[in-house]
Amino acid sequence: MTPNAALPNPPIPIIDISAFTSNVAQEARQLTAQQLAKLGAKNGCVGISGHGVSSALLEEAFQVAHKFFDLPYEDKMKAPHPDGPIPHRGYSGSGRERAANKTALETNDDYSNVADVKEIYELGSDKNTLQYNIWLPEHVLPGFRDFTTKLFWELHKTSQAILEALIMSLDLTTEEADSVRSLNTGHENQLRLLHYPAVPNPTNENSRLGAHTDWSLFTLLFQDDHGGLEFLDRQTNTFIPASPKDGVLYMNIGDMFQRLSNEFYASAMHRVVTRLGKTAPRYSIPYFAIPGPDDIVRPQPSRVAVDGKQVYEPVTFSEYSMKMFETINVYDT
Numbered sequence: 001m002t003p004n005a006a007l008p009n010p011p012i013p014i015i016d017i018s019a020f021t022s023n024v025a026q027e028a029r030q031l032t033a034q035q036l037a038k039l040g041a042k043n044g045c046v047g048i049s050g051h052g053v054s055s056a057l058l059e060e061a062f063q064v065a066h067k068f069f070d071l072p073y074e075d076k077m078k079a080p081h082p083d084g085p086i087p088h089r090g091y092s093g094s095g096r097e098r099a100a101n102k103t104a105l106e107t108n109d110d111y112s113n114v115a116d117v118k119e120i121y122e123l124g125s126d127k128n129t130l131q132y133n134i135w136l137p138e139h140v141l142p143g144f145r146d147f148t149t150k151l152f153w154e155l156h157k158t159s160q161a162i163l164e165a166l167i168m169s170l171d172l173t174t175e176e177a178d179s180v181r182s183l184n185t186g187h188e189n190q191l192r193l194l195h196y197p198a199v200p201n202p203t204n205e206n207s208r209l210g211a212h213t214d215w216s217l218f219t220l221l222f223q224d225d226h227g228g229l230e231f232l233d234r235q236t237n238t239f240i241p242a243s244p245k246d247g248v249l250y251m252n253i254g255d256m257f258q259r260l261s262n263e264f265y266a267s268a269m270h271r272v273v274t275r276l277g278k279t280a281p282r283y284s285i286p287y288f289a290i291p292g293p294d295d296i297v298r299p300q301p302s303r304v305a306v307d308g309k310q311v312y313e314p315v316t317f318s319e320y321s322m323k324m325f326e327t328i329n330v331y332d333t
């Protein structure tokens with residue numbers, strides 16, 4: 001893509017959402033929600049502090065991810081991601097996904113055709129029978145299932161707080177707010193452990209994960225301190241780094257929330273790169289808030305009234321994802 005060099009690159013804004021993770025007066029929440037709309041809508045991404053996920057839990061999460069990916073390949077393959085798109089659970093090795101195939105249809109990003117070099121373990125709610133979990137036998141990594149399940153439900157709480165802030169920022173009616181809330185039951189959500197192996201000889205910029213948008217309502221992203229995650233600034237048409245910062249998670253809007261907000265929030269284009277000289281492995285932990293397969297995601301009427309036009313037709317998450325599988329032949333949120 002052609003960068004617009006005349007415009008300066010603003011850093012990714014950081015918003016303290018403690019008003020939504022603690023009991024405070026409504027006015028404090030309103031201020032936070034207004035900030036979120038003002039700073040987060042255009043690019044669909046913000047850093048979030050005051051999110052309430054303890055540093056001890058996150059430290060343990062990264063330790064557990066290291067332990068999992070350090071297992072011999074044959075052990076990891078005791079919980080293999082199946083070949084098809086459903087269930088989107090279990091372990092996949094490097095080069096299996098090409099997130100940027102999707103982007104290739106939307107932009108001419110340089111990384112469009114690069115296979116992603118990463119390994120992934122994905123899990124969700126044990127109550128989800130369609131997207132059922134694929135666990136390792138307990139003796140292979142004792143405690144893994146219990147810990148990741150606990151982490152999954154902790155992050156659901158965080159996603160509920162963030163969704164409240166998003167709902168308030170859109171100024172929805174009570175009925176609309178309830179319908180949007182009902183899209184985040186937690187049982188459809190997905191937790192990913194991601195490991196990007198060291199790159200032996202990075203030449204200049206190497207892709208670790210091609211530019212893409214997520215299909216989710218929104219995504220929470222925790223990362224170690226190696227960096228490389230970047231979001232597209234739509235005004236300057238350049239990618240800006242989402243630098244690791246203590247106590248900060250990055251939240252990006254996904255395609256589903258872009259649709260229901262009638263494009264008030266943009267689905268954030270993002271990628272992971274490695275820079276010259278940075279060869280270290282990288283670990284990250286995304287958590288995707290996802291509607292149920294038959295939930296109808298529609299632009300909220302009060303937004304449509306403000307905008308004077310409805311940008312999208314209603315769609316179910318399964319219709320949307322099936323269309324994506326057919327066009328781009330990848331399975332990714």
Ligand SMILES: O=C(O)CCC(=O)C(=O)O
Nearest residue numbers: 194214223229272284286
């Ligand atoms: O690893 C990261 O920082 C980003 C991961 C991501 O964008 C994804 O899994 O969709």
Ligand SMILES: [Fe+2]
Nearest residue numbers: 212213214270
């Ligand atoms: Fe993503």
